[in-house]
Amino acid sequence: MKNRLLNIVISISFLLLAGCESDNFLPYELDNENLGRSSPDIPYYLWTESFTENNLGYAAIVGGKLVALSWDGSAYCMRTSNASLLWKQTTPVSYD
C-alpha cells in the first residue's frame, strides 16, 4: 500500500513537473518537435551514439570525420555519416 501511494505521489510529481516545463519553456503551440520529419521545416535526428560515460564537449569536423572530446581527456574520432568509431585516444587530465 505504501508503495502504491508512493508511486501515485511520484506520478503526480512528474505530471506537475511536465506541466511546468511546458508552461515555462517555449510557447507550446510553437514547440513543434512532434510534427515528425515529413516537414522540411522540422529538424530530425540522423543518429545518436553513446560510447562513453563521460560528458562530450567540444567537437570539430573536417572531411566527414568528427573529433569529440570528453572531460576525462579522451578524444574520439568517428565518421559523421554513421557515427562509427574510428579511434579513441586518452590523454591524462587532472582537475584542480
Next chain:
Amino acid sequence: MGAGIVRNRVFLLSDKVYLLDMENGTEIWSYSSPFKNAGRTSPVYDDQLNRLFVVFDKGIIAALDFNNGSEIWLKSLSESPGCSPLLSKYFYVIAKDGKLYAFDKQNGNSIWVKTLEESSFSAGSLAINKKYLFAGYKKSINCLNPENGNLIWKSLPDVYMEGTFGAVDDSRFYSISSDKIIALDINNGSILWVFNLPTSNLTTTLTLHADNVLVNGFKIFALKRTTGQFVWSKNGYAAPYGPITVSNNIAYFGYLDGAGLSALKLPGNYTGKTWNFYRSDLANSSYLPE
C-alpha cells in the same frame, strides 16, 4: 579542454598539448607547460605562421611550432585565463582579473592591454567580426577597436556574463547567459531583443547558422537572428551539453551524463558558412561570420 583539426592533425589541450594523427589517433608530439600546469581553454591555430597558441591555467601563453611542438615564445598573463583565446590579426585573451590582452602573434610582444573591469576571478567571452572586438565580462559587454583596444561602446544589460558565450555577425552581437539570450546592435550596443530562458542552465552555448541563432539549453532550439522570435525546438535524448558544431547543415552536439552525441539534420538547405563556437573553424576560415 579544447581541440581542433588542421591538415589531418588533431590538436588538443588537457594536462599537456597533444598533436595526434587524424587517421589513427597516434601521438605526433606533446608539449608540457614549463610550470606543469594544465589547460582548460581551446588552443588556436594560425595558418600563416603555422603555429599553435595555447593558454594554460596559470596564465602562461605558449606559441608552438605546429610541425614539431617546439616552443617559439612564452608570455604570462596577470592571472589565469578567463576564456579561450581568440585569433585574428592579433592574439586576444581575457585574464580573470578583467584585463584584455592583444599580443603580436609573431613574437608575443604586447600590442595593448585594456582593463575591462576592476574585479577578480570571473570568466568572460570574446568574439570578433570585420570591424569590432567584443568582450563580455561580468555584467558588461564591451565593443572595442581590435587595433588599439579603444572602447567604442559598453553595454550593461541585466545579464551576468560569467560563463557566457558570444557570437557576432555584421549587424548584431549575441550573448547567452544562464537565463537569457540577448542581441545588441553592434554599432551602439542598444539591446535589440531579449529571449528569456525558462530555467537557469549553465551549459548553454550558441551558434549562428543561416538566419538563426542555434541554442543548446535543455533542448536544442532556433531563434531568428533579426527578432529573437522562436523558430523550432527539438528535444535531446538527454540534456544537451557543450557547443553545437554545424557542418553541411547538420548540427552535432553532446549530452550531459555520458548520454553520447547526436547528429541533427537542420531544416532547409543552407550551404553557407556557419559561425561555430568551435575554434577549429578558424583554421578553415569559417570562424568569422559569413
